[in-house]
Amino acid sequence: MATFRFSFSVTGVLKFLSHLDLLKLFTRSLLRAGLPVAYSEGFNPHPRISFGPPRGVGIEGMAEYCDLQLQRELPPEEIIEKLNKALPDAVRVQGGRMLNEGPTPALMAVINLTEYEVICEENAELLAELAANVQAFAEADKLEIVRVHPKKGEKLIDIKAGVSLLEMQGNSLKLEIPFNAEGAVKPMEVIGAIMPPDLAYKTVRKQLWVVDNNGERHLP
Amino acid sequence: MREPVKSWVAEVEGRLLPYVDKPAQYLGGEYNAITKDWAKCEATMVLLFPDLYEIGMSHLGMRVLYEAVNRRPEYAFERSFAPAVDMEKLMREQHIPLFSWENYHAVRDFDVVGVTLQYEMSFTNILNMLELAEIPLLAADRRDWEYPLVLAGGPCAYNPEPLVDFFDLFVIGEGEEIERELLDLYTECRKQGLGRDEFLRKACKLNGIYVPKFYQPQYDAEGRLTEMQVADFAPAKVTKRIIKDMDSVPFPCEQIVPFSQIVHDRAVIEVMRGCNRGCRFCQAGIIYRPVREKSLEVLREQAAKALACTGYDEVGMLSLSTADYSCVEPLIDTLIADHAADGVSVSLPSLRVDALSVGLAERIQTVRKSGMTFAPEAGTQRLRDIINKGVNEDDIFAAVSSALAGGWSSFKLYFMAGLPYETDEDLLGIADLAKRILQMGASGQKRRLSITVSVSFFVPKCDTPFQWFGQNSREELARKRELLYAAFKPIRGARLNCHDIEVSFLEGVFSRGDRRLGAALLEAHKLGCKFDSWHEHFDYEAWLTAFANVGIDPAAYAERIFDKDELLPWEHIDCGANKRWLWHEWQKAGRAQTTADCRKGPCSGCGVCQALDCDNRYVTAAAAKEAE
Numbered sequence: 031m032a033t034f035r036f037s038f039s040v041t042g043v044l045k046f047l048s049h050l051d052l053l054k055l056f057t058r059s060l061l062r063a064g065l066p067v068a069y070s071e072g073f074n075p076h077p078r079i080s081f082g083p084p085r086g087v088g089i090e091g092m093a094e095y096c097d098l099q100l101q102r103e104l105p106p107e108e109i110i111e112k113l114n115k116a117l118p119d120a121v122r123v124q125g126g127r128m129l130n131e132g133p134t135p136a137l138m139a140v141i142n143l144t145e146y147e148v149i150c151e152e153n154a155e156l157l158a159e160l161a162a163n164v165q166a167f168a169e170a171d172k173l174e175i176v177r178v179h180p181k182k183g184e185k186l187i188d189i190k191a192g193v194s195l196l197e198m199q200g201n202s203l204k205l206e207i208p209f210n211a212e213g214a215v216k217p218m219e220v221i222g223a224i225m226p227p228d229l230a231y232k233t234v235r236k237q238l239w240v241v242d243n244n245g246e247r248h249l250p
Numbered sequence: 251m252r253e254p255v256k257s258w259v260a261e262v263e264g265r266l267l268p269y270v271d272k273p274a275q276y277l278g279g280e281y282n283a284i285t286k287d288w289a290k291c292e293a294t295m296v297l298l299f300p301d302l303y304e305i306g307m308s309h310l311g312m313r314v315l316y317e318a319v320n321r322r323p324e325y326a327f328e329r330s331f332a333p334a335v336d337m338e339k340l341m342r343e344q345h346i347p348l349f350s351w352e353n354y355h356a357v358r359d360f361d362v363v364g365v366t367l368q369y370e371m372s373f374t375n376i377l378n379m380l381e382l383a384e385i386p387l388l389a390a391d392r393r394d395w396e397y398p399l400v401l402a403g404g405p406c407a408y409n410p411e412p413l414v415d416f417f418d419l420f421v422i423g424e425g426e427e428i429e430r431e432l433l434d435l436y437t438e439c440r441k442q443g444l445g446r447d448e449f450l451r452k453a454c455k456l457n458g459i460y461v462p463k464f465y466q467p468q469y470d471a472e473g474r475l476t477e478m479q480v481a482d483f484a485p486a487k488v489t490k491r492i493i494k495d496m497d498s499v500p501f502p503c504e505q506i507v508p509f510s511q512i513v514h515d516r517a518v519i520e521v522m523r524g525c526n527r528g529c530r531f532c533q534a535g536i537i538y539r540p541v542r543e544k545s546l547e548v549l550r551e552q553a554a555k556a557l558a559c560t561g562y563d564e565v566g567m568l569s570l571s572t573a574d575y576s577c578v579e580p581l582i583d584t585l586i587a588d589h590a591a592d593g594v595s596v597s598l599p600s601l602r603v604d605a606l607s608v609g610l611a612e613r614i615q616t617v618r619k620s621g622m623t624f625a626p627e628a629g630t631q632r633l634r635d636i637i638n639k640g641v642n643e644d645d646i647f648a649a650v651s652s653a654l655a656g657g658w659s660s661f662k663l664y665f666m667a668g669l670p671y672e673t674d675e676d677l678l679g680i681a682d683l684a685k686r687i688l689q690m691g692a693s694g695q696k697r698r699l700s701i702t703v704s705v706s707f708f709v710p711k712c713d714t715p716f717q718w719f720g721q722n723s724r725e726e727l728a729r730k731r732e733l734l735y736a737a738f739k740p741i742r743g744a745r746l747n748c749h750d751i752e753v754s755f756l757e758g759v760f761s762r763g764d765r766r767l768g769a770a771l772l773e774a775h776k777l778g779c780k781f782d783s784w785h786e787h788f789d790y791e792a793w794l795t796a797f798a799n800v801g802i803d804p805a806a807y808a809e810r811i812f813d814k815d816e817l818l819p820w821e822h823i824d825c826g827a828n829k830r831w832l833w834h835e836w837q838k839a840g841r842a843q844t845t846a847d848c849r850k851g852p853c854s855g856c857g858v859c860q861a862l863d864c865d866n867r868y869v870t871a872a873a874a875k876e877a878e
């Protein structure tokens with residue numbers, strides 16, 4: 031058994047896929063690619079594949095991460111080529127490496143910071159309004175919003191506490207959200223709270239980070 | 251060359267998808283989807299499935315047509331589905347017309363719009379989709395070529411009469427060949443500059459094409475149909491089309507793999523068409539005759555190709571009754587031998603009620619033991635004989651005991667209520683059967699048995715021996731439902747579910763209805779009826795208002811008993827089975843006499859093989875052996 035860790039992008043309309051849809055897309059592409067995928071044991075075997083923290087539906091991903099277990103080690107270039115051939119164009123594997131033997135902590139366990147960029151349309155008036163909202167956000171002690179869950183009901187969330195960076199540069203917003211076992215604020219909750227209603231924008235998840243105890247950032 | 255047509259991609263992606271639930275269901279460009287350049291096409295057709303994507307994409311017929319038409323480079327064949335309610339609302343607000351999934355082209359920009367008629371309760375969705383497409387609902391309002399040709403096909407086209415106001419023509423029977431012939435004729439007529447009417451006059455001469463405006467019903471003073479006046483250039487009867495050689499017909503191995511989960515999310519092979527068990531309630535059992543099996547070798551190849559082309563880890567063996575396929579055991583063994591090592595499983599859509607079928611299920615369910623489903627349909631042997639189910643108590647108990655031995659402990663049983671000649675005893679027989687099955691589980695089983703009994707209310711369908719029978723009244727069905735609930739109350743371990751009486755009633759109105767019902771359908775649409783088969787959307791009161799507004803008594807349709815010599819509203823549509831035989835079967839039902847499956851017994855004379863010049867085609871065991 032060998033684990034291949036790779037990064038990939040999800041762009042265009044495929045940003046509308048849910049996390050589960052993306053998982054299925056990968057498992058089917060793996061079968062079409064003819065790669066020697068390792069299967070879980072038990073009554074209902076499924077390919078051993080795991081992703082980093084789920085991305086919200088409608089957000090593009092520039093550097094998403096995935097761990098794939100194979101029955102045997104293969105040259106990374108070969109895996110990438112076969113995978114890209116079987117995947118739709120809007121999903122591209124960018125690079126990857128075989129992980130060392132032995133247990134590796136899962137992506138979900140190591141990734142603890144997510145970095146987003148929100149690119150807005152050029153509209154001076156609305157951008158000024160946004161800048162004011164960003165400023166107000168920086169100065170506030172807390173900013174509570176209501177999260178509505180279809181089954182669990184309503185819950186009050188302090189989005190200010192859940193954001194480590196919110197910065198505006200020109201028509202672009204940089205947003206960083208720490209991610210840990212207790213979950214995280216959703217980027218759309220933050221964006222929804224500060225974005226002027228008529229300003230068009232698109233949201234991109236730029237990178238997933240592993241921040242160590244010294245505060246240094248590493249790629250997963 | 252055709253003029254460029256606007257694509258609505260920017261509007262759909264920018265103004266709709268970010269704001270709707272499950273946007274992935276609206277994404278075209280799925281793996282194996284075919285997107286053609288319209289500039290290079292002679293004609294374009296879009297098939298509307300009047301339900302959600304997850305339902306429509308689970309339907310094999312649509313995939314078969316997609317392959318058959320797209321195989322021709324000069325034709326583009328695209329798909330469109332009913333948008334969910336949130337999407338529809340947004341489309342109306344944003345003035346974005348119904349579009350195809352492939353190119354996000356407006357449906358009204360296609361040359362031909364086809365609609366698949368799978369069940370009566372999707373009829374309002376058809377009107378809603380045409381309205382969203384900004385196409386006039388009434389065929390009479392679509393003159394010349396300003397609007398697309400709008401046609402329909404599918405099982406409900408065997409009684410197209412309630413829908414004739416809305417369609418230019420209907421395709422009767424299997425579509426692979428006729429759809430292409432029709433597009434050829436369309437292309438030719440357009441090249442010659444012929445008008446819509448001239449095209450329709452030519453189209454009605456193609457075998458299997460029904461152009462309703464050339465057929466005018468006459469009614470007597472009491473409103474009974476007396477005559478169907480047929481234009482002199484149109485055929486008196488439209489006979490269904492079939493594919494005789496299933497092995498050579500194009501089959502879509504490169505199956506579209508949806509991005510989002512659909513109801514039947516697996517690769518499929520079509521094992522055979524038709525079923526000759528002859529259950530008297532079953533329309534599919536008559537209209538898809540004769541039986542045409544595919545050879546083992548072809549199925550093996552198609553399964554391998556479908557799996558390799560899709561990356562699915564499951565292949566379904568589809569047909570009306572796969573356990574009846576002559577070489578079903580060798581087929582299962584071959585598929586398992588070919589693919590089990592790759593983690594692929596094989597599935598059967600339905601099981602016959604007998605021990606043999608359970609054996610098949612055991613063969614394929616090597617690991618999972620989910621619930622086992624049987625459909626005895628009626629609670630007593632007398633009634634099972636009346637409906638010619640071909641199943642006796644021994645079969646049922648043998649099936650259950652072998653399933654128990656195989657480790658299954660949960661069962662789902664399907665029955666019908668409101669069948670012809672049914673008595674309360676037959677209904678109590680359902681509870682009795684459940685009780686006896688539970689007792690079998692009690693003896694020596696480790697796990698407690700659980701049974702779910704699902705009862706639907708019988709809807710008589712055209713082209714069946716029960717087509718003359720008037721549906722039980724709603725009051726009578728409600729009484730029967732209460733009787734069943736009371737009978738099941740004391741039974742521990744059995745759960746009873748009954749279908750909606752109101753929905754079954756409306757199905758009954760339309761299944762044997764006539765042309766006059768079109769007004770009620772249009773009115774129901776205007777009152778907002780849609781997704782009638784979805785419990786959360788079904789609005790019975792609106793339907794009743796619609797009937798009242800147009801002065802139609804729906805019960806008179808659903809409960810209508812036809813006389814032997816009466817002209818039936820669908821008689822000009824010929825499925826191959828002759829009326830004399832159907833009546834004979836109806837009489838035998840009254841005497842609780844059974845008719846043998848023509849696979850095993852003598853020919854009972856339904857007339858299909860002669861009418862269509864195609865015998866039942868079985869794969870012999872010898873041929874199977876040779877193939878191995």
